[in-house]
Amino acid sequence: MQYKIVFLDIDGTIVPHGKAISNATKDAIEKLKNKNIHVVLATGRAPYFSETVIQESGAESMVFFNGSFVSHNGELIYQSPIEKKVLEKLHYLTNHHKHPLTYLGPTAFKATDLTHPFVLEAFMRDPWKPELAPASYWMEEDIYQVFLHCDVNEESFYQSEVPELDFRRWSSVGARTCDVNLSSSTKAVGITKLLEKLGIAPDEAVAFGDGLNDIEMLSLVGMGVAMGSARDEVKQAANMVTLSAEEDGVRKGLEKLLLI
Incomplete structure (x- = not known):
């Protein structure tokens, strides 16, 4: 070939x-x-x-x-940004369960909580750090990916509740962050x-x-x-x-x- x-x-x-x-x-x-x-x-x-x-x-x-x-x-x-109605569902559930999110737009990324230990852990080895996301950030910007910061296996709840999204943990050895993308x-x-x-x-x-x-x-x-x-x-x-x-x-x- x-x-x-x-x-x-x-x-x-x-x-x-x-x-x-x-x-x-x-x-x-x-x-x-x-x-x-x-x-x-x-x-x-x-x-x-x-x-x-x-x-x-x-x-x-x-x-x-x-x-x-x-x-x-x-x-x-x-x-192919994530639909707003899907983001709304994710925002509601994570807010209720107190799991922070990092929203990734085309030119910037912003987290809902800059002091949460899982967020600090996610970016501690990187030269880039998120800014604080305004409450309306996910509504106003195109969001192509989200980081869900939660403990190991907790993403299974979100996977069942928001099947439009796919949750993939960064690694199988304790990373407390997942990539969140459209399942499609x-x-x-x-x-x-x-x-x-x-x-x-x-x-x-x-x-x-x-x-x-x-x-x-x-x-x-x-x-x-x-x-x-x-x-x-x-x-x-x-x-x-x-x-x-x-x-x-x-x-x-x-x-x-x-x-x-």
Whole structure:
């Protein structure tokens, strides 16, 4: 198969957790671009959490917010904000159960409680910090993703009460924050929109990922590659398993596929 495009998750894939993108990975991306293979970042991150990686990777196409916001060459080609009636239901329930939320809009993110320990924990290793969300913030702004800050397994209540949304915990080892996205919006949805724009078939695409939010993406493309650190569910959705991000697994995988 002549692959024409490569989708790269960020955290745990091209960026080892808590570290920067390696020179080996940067070089691999540059070699892909020199062969006229499109390089796309496909992430759960917001655009404003990704600026450094975008600059260092040189990617010109991005899939943000787990598929609900897609840009190509600086042009927004797809967006799918969460409906206000769904946000209203989530706002009511979390307010009643005293679980804070962080709302992510297209250019800013704001939390309902800046002093809650789960919110402080969520951003303690990041250079970016949320501002306090005005009471009407979620009503006035387009919201593409939400962080629900709650203890492990408490998200199951919200999943049953708000089936329009999908709740995925950041990790299985005690993280007290969940990504909240439309159930109908995944990385695969955003990727499909970009592939249609570029006239590329899913079978002509490669994707690398390590998280539960990468399963649909890895299943969609012709060659899904799971990182060595990925959970078993992610590896089972992939066609191939490479090394971890710390071991430059993206570069090793591209070499194995003879793409670089």
